[in-house]
Amino acid sequence: MGAEPPRTVARPELDGARLLSDLDHLATIGADPAGGVSRVAYSAADIEARGWVRETMLGLGMEVRRDEAANVIGRYPGAEPARKPITLGSHTDTVPNGGRYDGALGVVAALACVRALRDAAVHLRHPVEVIDFAAEEATLGTPTLGSLAMTGGLARDALTRPAWDGRPAAAHIRDAGLDARGLNRAVRPRRVLAAYLELHIEQGGVLDAAGIPIGVVEGIVGIRRFAVAFAGQANHAGTTAMADRRDALVMAAPFVLGVRDAAVEAGVVGTVGVLRVLPGVPSIVPGRVELEAEIRGLDEAALDGVEARLGELASGLGGELQRATAKASVRSDPELVAAIEAACDSLGLASRRMASGAGHDAMVVGRYVPQAMIFVPSTGGVSHAPEEHTPPERCVDGGRALLGALLELDGRL
Amino acid sequence: MGAEPPRTVARPELDGARLLSDLDHLATIGADPAGGVSRVAYSAADIEARGWVRETMLGLGMEVRRDEAANVIGRYPGAEPARKPITLGSHTDTVPNGGRYDGALGVVAALACVRALRDAAVHLRHPVEVIDFAAEEATLGTPTLGSLAMTGGLARDALTRPAWDGRPAAAHIRDAGLDARGLNRAVRPRRVLAAYLELHIEQGGVLDAAGIPIGVVEGIVGIRRFAVAFAGQANHAGTTAMADRRDALVMAAPFVLGVRDAAVEAGVVGTVGVLRVLPGVPSIVPGRVELEAEIRGLDEAALDGVEARLGELASGLGGELQRATAKASVRSDPELVAAIEAACDSLGLASRRMASGAGHDAMVVGRYVPQAMIFVPSTGGVSHAPEEHTPPERCVDGGRALLGALLELDGRL
Numbered sequence: 001m002g003a004e005p006p007r008t009v010a011r012p013e014l015d016g017a018r019l020l021s022d023l024d025h026l027a028t029i030g031a032d033p034a035g036g037v038s039r040v041a042y043s044a045a046d047i048e049a050r051g052w053v054r055e056t057m058l059g060l061g062m063e064v065r066r067d068e069a070a071n072v073i074g075r076y077p078g079a080e081p082a083r084k085p086i087t088l089g090s091h092t093d094t095v096p097n098g099g100r101y102d103g104a105l106g107v108v109a110a111l112a113c114v115r116a117l118r119d120a121a122v123h124l125r126h127p128v129e130v131i132d133f134a135a136e137e138a139t140l141g142t143p144t145l146g147s148l149a150m151t152g153g154l155a156r157d158a159l160t161r162p163a164w165d166g167r168p169a170a171a172h173i174r175d176a177g178l179d180a181r182g183l184n185r186a187v188r189p190r191r192v193l194a195a196y197l198e199l200h201i202e203q204g205g206v207l208d209a210a211g212i213p214i215g216v217v218e219g220i221v222g223i224r225r226f227a228v229a230f231a232g233q234a235n236h237a238g239t240t241a242m243a244d245r246r247d248a249l250v251m252a253a254p255f256v257l258g259v260r261d262a263a264v265e266a267g268v269v270g271t272v273g274v275l276r277v278l279p280g281v282p283s284i285v286p287g288r289v290e291l292e293a294e295i296r297g298l299d300e301a302a303l304d305g306v307e308a309r310l311g312e313l314a315s316g317l318g319g320e321l322q323r324a325t326a327k328a329s330v331r332s333d334p335e336l337v338a339a340i341e342a343a344c345d346s347l348g349l350a351s352r353r354m355a356s357g358a359g360h361d362a363m364v365v366g367r368y369v370p371q372a373m374i375f376v377p378s379t380g381g382v383s384h385a386p387e388e389h390t391p392p393e394r395c396v397d398g399g400r401a402l403l404g405a406l407l408e409l410d411g412r413l
Numbered sequence: 414m415g416a417e418p419p420r421t422v423a424r425p426e427l428d429g430a431r432l433l434s435d436l437d438h439l440a441t442i443g444a445d446p447a448g449g450v451s452r453v454a455y456s457a458a459d460i461e462a463r464g465w466v467r468e469t470m471l472g473l474g475m476e477v478r479r480d481e482a483a484n485v486i487g488r489y490p491g492a493e494p495a496r497k498p499i500t501l502g503s504h505t506d507t508v509p510n511g512g513r514y515d516g517a518l519g520v521v522a523a524l525a526c527v528r529a530l531r532d533a534a535v536h537l538r539h540p541v542e543v544i545d546f547a548a549e550e551a552t553l554g555t556p557t558l559g560s561l562a563m564t565g566g567l568a569r570d571a572l573t574r575p576a577w578d579g580r581p582a583a584a585h586i587r588d589a590g591l592d593a594r595g596l597n598r599a600v601r602p603r604r605v606l607a608a609y610l611e612l613h614i615e616q617g618g619v620l621d622a623a624g625i626p627i628g629v630v631e632g633i634v635g636i637r638r639f640a641v642a643f644a645g646q647a648n649h650a651g652t653t654a655m656a657d658r659r660d661a662l663v664m665a666a667p668f669v670l671g672v673r674d675a676a677v678e679a680g681v682v683g684t685v686g687v688l689r690v691l692p693g694v695p696s697i698v699p700g701r702v703e704l705e706a707e708i709r710g711l712d713e714a715a716l717d718g719v720e721a722r723l724g725e726l727a728s729g730l731g732g733e734l735q736r737a738t739a740k741a742s743v744r745s746d747p748e749l750v751a752a753i754e755a756a757c758d759s760l761g762l763a764s765r766r767m768a769s770g771a772g773h774d775a776m777v778v779g780r781y782v783p784q785a786m787i788f789v790p791s792t793g794g795v796s797h798a799p800e801e802h803t804p805p806e807r808c809v810d811g812g813r814a815l816l817g818a819l820l821e822l823d824g825r826l
Contacts, residue, residue, distance in 0.1 A: 205653070206657075237684035238770030241617065242673070242676055249686075250673050253667070254666070269650065270655075271696075273650055274694070282638060
């Protein structure tokens, strides 16, 4: 009642074995006969997994609700009623025939953190919230659909976009027993959370190659996509002298290399993933080349510099660069980054700062509340595939870092 | 009877106006409402044009036959019965919606040469043969079908190949009232002709740009086609560091430029007309690039050199070059080239030697008898299009050069 609430005296300890068995159990839901896991957003397997998450939360004594987007939200009470919750989360949906770690690890680790508190009979100053976000993968045409719904960021056409099977997103949502139009009612007020922490597999090979167990995510990269066209002159490949040609592919080839060079020099990544040659006939000098390039980086100024350079390069080669889409980078909150690093230090876990090259729910939530992410290694950098793998001890390291950061933050915030 | 045959005393003169009006008339057969001419091989318009050629030959007092491939062959007798004919020819079939000069000019010019002889009441030492070859264009899946049939060079699958409309070539041949299986009966013995001369539009822009009325074709280029594959590693375009990538498009881009450079340095032409990026998704580092390259040149040793260099270049970039097809170059007969040049000199027509970058019936016949070709300018290098154009005076120049070469050869051979 009026007594001083209990503080973190005996440090709660993460049950690594239980974390791993939860991860194993989750992998049986939607297990693909061909290997890997298929828990596509709003499919029966996805809903089943969310049901398991909900039951687990209830078993931990959490208050649980499922919002209008099917985000599963559990709350473990804090000792100081006025405080906003510190939220831990990730997602349990997968791409078709995906891996067993992506998203799932972050959810079971968040549950493991609450379990550690409950087992130690500890309540932090802040409530601890765990969210299993819905539809993080882009299978419905919009990545991070659940966190966008929660933060009021859904695009107007999000429900009509074609899903992975060609049907509109809304049809999948309805099949799951949800009211597609009601998704906007999932919105929560801004800054209703004290902070958001997400543990996720790296999906790249940086930590694995460096032999470092923990990545402290400084931010999620901005992504800019460009459409680039080179207009040459289609002509007979036999009768047109080399000096008389305006070969659009010869114009475009240095641009491909220029994207690589500009990205390397600016410390960002740059990719030409699409290149179409028109008319695309062996005996005709290419008349037109259309390509799609993207650059990603944490530093918007660096992206500005690369974009300007690519624009000049394209013009210089006789082409034209047009920006198609741009998603701004999201910096992690410095206080949260410091808390994760302090936790890793006290746990004796080596860590390095890094950017996330892929989008995550944290990116969406980060426009709304302070956020940071913890990465664990992906063996060989493989992700979104049955071969996706993070060694068991690294999964447990990630859970321990998450718990450590939670405890650290509870004291700092 | 036993008297000395009449020799070329009064030089026969080409009737340029009649040549042009014949060309105009021929352009009305198969005239496309959209502009241009559509006389696709073995179509009704093509058969009608062959009928007109036959009638014109008969009107010139020639013996005419149509062989099993629908090649129309007319013979104007010579003064020395033991001599083989000097043959002039080209084709009257077109690509769909083609131009009015390609092929047609060579046929009406050949008829004009015979007309000049007849009008001057001259018989050369050699018989003069005119051939309107069937199906020179690749509309039936096999270019130079008629001349291949005449020289026994038809591929085994030539009749089953899909034509421009998807139906097999044999169906078009049967629709024209021919016996498709009988095509091989069109074969004539090797060396049954003394020489073969063909006037054709250049189809490139060399003569037009240089302002030279006559091109003396030294040979028809050899064509080598290559399939080139670059195997990289598909990966996430956001999470894969630049240093960790094996981007197949970055591997392939220097190859595109290398084809250009190697061709320029060797004095041949080289083209990458097809390039496929796999998987071809903006957010995935290209895992595989497949391209098709071709080189064309007169000098087989130069082509060997370029092929070797491209093989090394592909290997050096981590790719593999495989030869898909090779068609050897065909050199023009030096005696015929000299005769054309002598004729141009005596007519005051500027000429330059050049290679033909496209295939022609002369290429096929040239494996069988001595051949050479005469080119006239194509305005702007346009060909196989309604805009294809050769100025009237250049058409007449071409006819005069052809007649001059015929007279010259009659004396030399």
